[in-house]
Structures are given as structure tokens and as C-alpha cells.
Amino acid sequence: MYGLVNKAIRDRLIERHGEEAWYRIRDRAGIEQDVFLFNEGYPDEITYALVAATSAELDLPADEVLRDFGEFWALDIAHGPFGALVTACGSTLGDFLRHLPAMHTRTAMIFPDLDPPRFECDVLAEGSARLHYHTPRTGLTHFIIGLVHGMAKYFQTACEVTVVERKDAGADHDVFEVSWAPSA
Incomplete structure (x- = not known):
């Protein structure tokens, strides 16, 4: 997926839960990147890992996380x-x-x-x-x-x-x- 999706995920997490939550979720997902370039392609696995880590960290169903990210994006x-x-x-x-x-x-x-x-x-x-x-x-x-x-x-x-x-x-x-x- 293009970085603009992952960037929106990052921005949404920081907006709603703060920068510390972003770093915890990013680490839980096993992702080292902190910045995503909107016009660069990234493996889909990064996006899926961010959704799974957000779901686990915030104790929310993945479907709810995806709906929120979709609306924000x-x-x-x-x-x-x-x-x-x-x-x-x-x-x-x-x-x-x-x-x-x-x-x-x-x-x-x-x-x-x-x-x-x-x-x-x-x-x-x-x-x-x-x-x-x-x-x-x-x-x-x-x-x-x-x-x-x-x-x-x-x-x-x-x-x-x-x-x-x-x-x-x-x-x-x-x-x-x-x-x-x-x-x-």
C-alpha cells in the first residue's frame, strides 16, 4: 500500500492517543519506520501489522480499528x-x-x-x-x-x-x- 495510508494510520493514532501510543503500537507491530512517505509503496504486511497491533494495544476489534482508519483517511x-x-x-x-x-x-x-x-x-x-x-x-x-x-x-x-x-x-x-x- 502507498505510504499515504500508513501515514494516515500514524497521524490518527497520534491525534487520538498521543505519540507514546504510536511508538508502542509501532514497536508491537515490529515496524522501525516512524515516517511514511505518502507517494512511496510499502508492503501490505506493514499496514496489516499496524492494524493488528492497534487492535491489541487499544483492546478494540480489528474491524472497529479499520472503520476508524478508513473514515479518518x-x-x-x-x-x-x-x-x-x-x-x-x-x-x-x-x-x-x-x-x-x-x-x-x-x-x-x-x-x-x-x-x-x-x-x-x-x-x-x-x-x-x-x-x-x-x-x-x-x-x-x-x-x-x-x-x-x-x-x-x-x-x-x-x-x-x-x-x-x-x-x-x-x-x-x-x-x-x-x-x-x-x-x-
Whole structure:
């Protein structure tokens, strides 16, 4: 995964639990790095180790840790230097979800070695969509739930996310049903 994910994990831990907690979690994960370069690739094992160590250190389920990291990461990206990519996808949560597949095409221009996940969005009705998440990775279902909730917060829209299919439960990919209050 690119360093921007691991950097967001580090930043979230420091923001919520302080620098000492970050160092304990980093050491528990067996990671020596203290800084992650946002545009550099890192082995996925680093991210998974950070999630597992955070779960153990804070006595929280890994799914809860992943949701929190996903939400924080989405807001960090949306309010940070990649905000233009988010706003290019639209001004509502529905627009963003419909245009999310194109966002990774744009992202590939910034990160040429990126092997991004692939999203598909099927609009079910006004205020409802089915989001398909294709990736070779497993175990990130709750990260995507957090990401969608983070984007809903960014667009100041309440939403519900329901898992319809899970890759780690034998499905080909993760599928989510997302519902929100339609725009007036």
C-alpha cells in the first residue's frame, strides 16, 4: 500500500492517543519506520501489522480499528492536497460514489506504480447505490465502510452502509449497499 495510508494510520493514532501510543503500537507491530512517505509503496504486511497491533494495544476489534482508519483517511484525503480529486467526483455523496471509479484513473497519474482497487457503482434509486470493491487484498471490508462514512461526513450527509457480499467470506469481491438522504 502507498505510504499515504500508513501515514494516515500514524497521524490518527497520534491525534487520538498521543505519540507514546504510536511508538508502542509501532514497536508491537515490529515496524522501525516512524515516517511514511505518502507517494512511496510499502508492503501490505506493514499496514496489516499496524492494524493488528492497534487492535491489541487499544483492546478494540480489528474491524472497529479499520472503520476508524478508513473514515479518518477519507477525511484526511478530502481536506488535504488530494481534495481536488474528491471535488472532481461531484458535490454530493451520490455523485462521489458514481464517479469513484474514475477517481482511481486520475490517481494513477499521480502514483504511476499504483495498483489501485477497482470500484463499480450501480445506482439503485435516488439516495441508494450498490458499491462493488475489487481488490486482490482481503480483510479490508471495514476500511471501505469507514471510507464511505468519511466521505458522507465530508459531504455532510448521513448514510447507512450494509455489507451484501464479502470477499473474505468466499465472494469474488466485496459488495456494499449504501443509502443516504437524497438531495433536495
